Amino acid sequence: MFYCPYQNFMREAVPKALPTYYRLLNAMPDAPAIDVYINGKLTASNLRYANFTNYFQTPGGIYEIKVYPAGKKTPILIETNLQLMPNSIHTIAAVPNGDGSLLPILEPLSGPTPGYSMVRFAHLSSEAPAVDIILPDGKILFSDVEFKEVTGYIPVPAGNYTIQAKISETNNIILIVPNIKLQPNKIYTVYVVGKPQGTPPLQVLIPLDGSTYLRDDHIGY
Incomplete structure (x- = not known):
């Protein structure tokens, strides 16, 4: 399954003086839709599995984050403090680690290599072993x-791709994702979520990273 919520065209590189931005991702396949409170304020409501929020702007600092089932205040699914550095962009993923935890994923401020797509991979499936991401060849x-x-980013020519997730040091392919369209001058993270066996199954989420998405939507400029 292939999910790509943001497809816009990048106009220019992100300036250096960028405020702090973050978005939230529900990557917990066994959890209900969630509400996320930050410093006691409801920030994301009814965030369903495999969905992202838009980006929020905030000053840098340490934030108290509590995650509950949507519409409820009990039980607390996750409770933690996170530091968001000034002049940064993050995706904060709720991941299935024990009862759940938050994984802040830093995104680049600069634009991609001109004429190329920049791509990296984030492994967010707790039940999947270590994997290699390969092409059909x-x-x-x-x-x-x-x-x-x-992972770190790699530059790839823009175009349509099929990728496969293979259990490392084996020939066992556990996920095939065809027809991924990568556009030039854009930055992507390929998130793998779900379960290699069971429901919901493994799938990839391929949103634009913040330095592309924020520039395209003129947020904060």
Whole structure:
């Protein structure tokens, strides 16, 4: 399954003086839709599995974050403090680690290599082993990526791709995703979520990263 919520065209590089932005992702396949409170304020309501919020702007600092089932104040699914540095962009993923935890994923401020797509991989499936991300011809894009690991970016020519997730050091392919369209001058993170066996199944989420998405929507400028 292939999900790509943001498809816009990048106009120019992000300026250096960028406020702090973050968005939230519900990557907990066994959890209900969630409400997220930050410093006691309801920030995201009824955030369903495999969905992102838009980006929020905030000053840098330490934030108290509590996650509940949507519409309820009990039980607390996640309770933690996170530091968001000034002049940064994050995706904060609620991931299935024990009872649940938050994984802040830093995004770049700068634009991509001109004429190329920039791509990285984030492993957010707690039940999946370490994987290699490969092309159908066997070329390895990312190797031995473990749960909660986020790779570095690689530049790839824009175009349509089929990617496969293969259990590392085996020939066992656990996910095939065809027809991924990567546009030039854009930055993507490929998030893998779900379960290799059971429901909901493994799938990828491929949103634009903040330095592309925020510029396209003129947020904060």
